[in-house]
Amino acid sequence: MENKNSLWGFIFFLLIGIFVGIFKPFQPELASQGHLILMMLLITIGLWIFKPWGLPFSVSGALFMASLLAIGIPAYTVFSGFAETAVWSLIPALFFGFVLSKTGLGKRIAYLGMKNTKLSYVGILFMWSLIGIVLSLLTPSINVRVAIVIPIALNCVNICNIPEGSKERSLILITAWAMVLIPGNGWLTGSLNGPILSGFFKSVPGLEAISFSDWAKVSLLPMLIISVLTVLGGYFVLKPTASLNLSKDVFIEEYRKLGPMSKQEKITAAILIGTFLMFVTSSLHGISDAAVCLTAWFLLTASGIIKVNEISSGINWDLIVFVGTAMGFGSVFAATGVSEWISSILVNAVAPITSSPWLFVFAVLLIMFIWRFVDIAIFIPTMAIITAVIPQIDKVYGIDSLIWIPLMCIAINAFFMSYQNMFALVGEANMKGKGWTSKHLGQYGIVYFVVSMLTMLIAIPYWISIGMF
Numbered sequence: 001m002e003n004k005n006s007l008w009g010f011i012f013f014l015l016i017g018i019f020v021g022i023f024k025p026f027q028p029e030l031a032s033q034g035h036l037i038l039m040m041l042l043i044t045i046g047l048w049i050f051k052p053w054g055l056p057f058s059v060s061g062a063l064f065m066a067s068l069l070a071i072g073i074p075a076y077t078v079f080s081g082f083a084e085t086a087v088w089s090l091i092p093a094l095f096f097g098f099v100l101s102k103t104g105l106g107k108r109i110a111y112l113g114m115k116n117t118k119l120s121y122v123g124i125l126f127m128w129s130l131i132g133i134v135l136s137l138l139t140p141s142i143n144v145r146v147a148i149v150i151p152i153a154l155n156c157v158n159i160c161n162i163p164e165g166s167k168e169r170s171l172i173l174i175t176a177w178a179m180v181l182i183p184g185n186g187w188l189t190g191s192l193n194g195p196i197l198s199g200f201f202k203s204v205p206g207l208e209a210i211s212f213s214d215w216a217k218v219s220l221l222p223m224l225i226i227s228v229l230t231v232l233g234g235y236f237v238l239k240p241t242a243s244l245n246l247s248k249d250v251f252i253e254e255y256r257k258l259g260p261m262s263k264q265e266k267i268t269a270a271i272l273i274g275t276f277l278m279f280v281t282s283s284l285h286g287i288s289d290a291a292v293c294l295t296a297w298f299l300l301t302a303s304g305i306i307k308v309n310e311i312s313s314g315i316n317w318d319l320i321v322f323v324g325t326a327m328g329f330g331s332v333f334a335a336t337g338v339s340e341w342i343s344s345i346l347v348n349a350v351a352p353i354t355s356s357p358w359l360f361v362f363a364v365l366l367i368m369f370i371w372r373f374v375d376i377a378i379f380i381p382t383m384a385i386i387t388a389v390i391p392q393i394d395k396v397y398g399i400d401s402l403i404w405i406p407l408m409c410i411a412i413n414a415f416f417m418s419y420q421n422m423f424a425l426v427g428e429a430n431m432k433g434k435g436w437t438s439k440h441l442g443q444y445g446i447v448y449f450v451v452s453m454l455t456m457l458i459a460i461p462y463w464i465s466i467g468m469f
Contacts, residue, residue: 013046081327086199097144132179
């Protein structure tokens with residue numbers, strides 16, 4: 001049934017795309033070539049969202065690029081996304097997650113935290129929050145963080161004899177998962193949203209790559225508040241009815257089984273910590289994030305942590321091609337007039353909500369949360385389209401382009417249902433049906449939505465004070 005629904009969903013996008021390409025309903029505002037690009041964009045987004053026949057993101061992206069070349073778009077425009085520094089930050093960043101998992105350093109960090117925590121629900125939730133933040137400092141790959149944390153969290157609830165299907169089990173597992181997902185969005189390198197969004201910005205005329213300090217300036221405070229309130233809200237919604245009665249000797253023994261810290265772990269830790277410090281101090285030394293990431297990749301390989309054969313198999317190259325394709329949207333749209341046409345529509349569409357920063361932020365965030373039910377392709381198609389019109393919105397309404405960063409990141413993390421969030425699906429796959437329940441995930445997802453909205457009561461005055469409006 002799921003495969004049939006996916007096929008029908010794609011056919012819907014296919015038919016709309018063909019209609020646009022053949023009948024050209026937006027002439028004369030959009031030229032014939034622009035209609036063809038819009039047609040292929042709709043078809044490609046349909047392929048990305050519904051993945052009929054199991055087609056990977058990269059292959060669907062290849063079809064989009066092939067169609068652009070076929071209608072005469074220059075190659076340097078079509079492949080412009082792959083020349084962006086963001087892609088060359090993304091590739092090494094994915095390897096950071098790979099070595100964190102390969103060397104066992106990620107597992108050591110998690111068990112080190114568990115063996116030093118107070119064995120109560122509050123203590124365990126606090127420690128999983130701290131573990132999530134530490135792992136976010138070391139690698140932007142949420143996928144790897146989920147792969148590290150979820151098996152250990154599952155072992156944790158099993159050791160504590162927390163029954164399957166209980167709200168207590170879901171509370172611990174969802175909190176552990178949420179804390180590798182949410183806090184890292186507060187800084188540029190805390191999730192893959194950083195290099196991806198920076199790449200989108202760089203590809204749009206009138207915007208530039210996002211710096212570490214600019215990202216933190218608009219995102220760190222709201223993400224900190226959302227993270228804290230989400231854990232607190234989740235605890236009260238899924239509040240345990242009984243206390244834990246277990247000695248932490250079990251976790252001490254689990255940590256002891258890891259043995260002494262290996263040379264590979266020490267080298268990996270030194271390189272990743274040094275990399276993060278370079279990110280934080282970029283305003284002092286002026287070295288780009290991409291240069292830092294590429295140097296770290298070289299050091300990890302030169303020191304033997306990454307083997308030559310692992311360069312081809314260690315990371316998800318499908319994701320790289322997918323992101324590189326999408327990052328080229330800005331250049332393609334700008335060169336063919338699609339950006340100007342989209343801007344003429346969206347700039348007027350947002351006019352009713354631009355009279356007040358409060359109305360604007362709450363309306364945009366609500367719309368994005370609703371749209372997240374539709375755009376499940378890591379929100380990348382939506383980010384590409386929004387960034388294409390941000391300069392014009394800034395010019396007309398004085399809304400700083402940076403304000404879109406936290407709004408998009410907050411919406412990207414939505415998880416009312418697991419299908420909306422690929423990292424929820426990754427977590428569930430790791431737990432093989434022995435993790436949280438869909439009911440409890442939905443309740444926790446509602447908590448996240450409410451908390452995000454409440455956080456805006458603090459974030460909006462802060463953004464106004466730093467000149468975002």
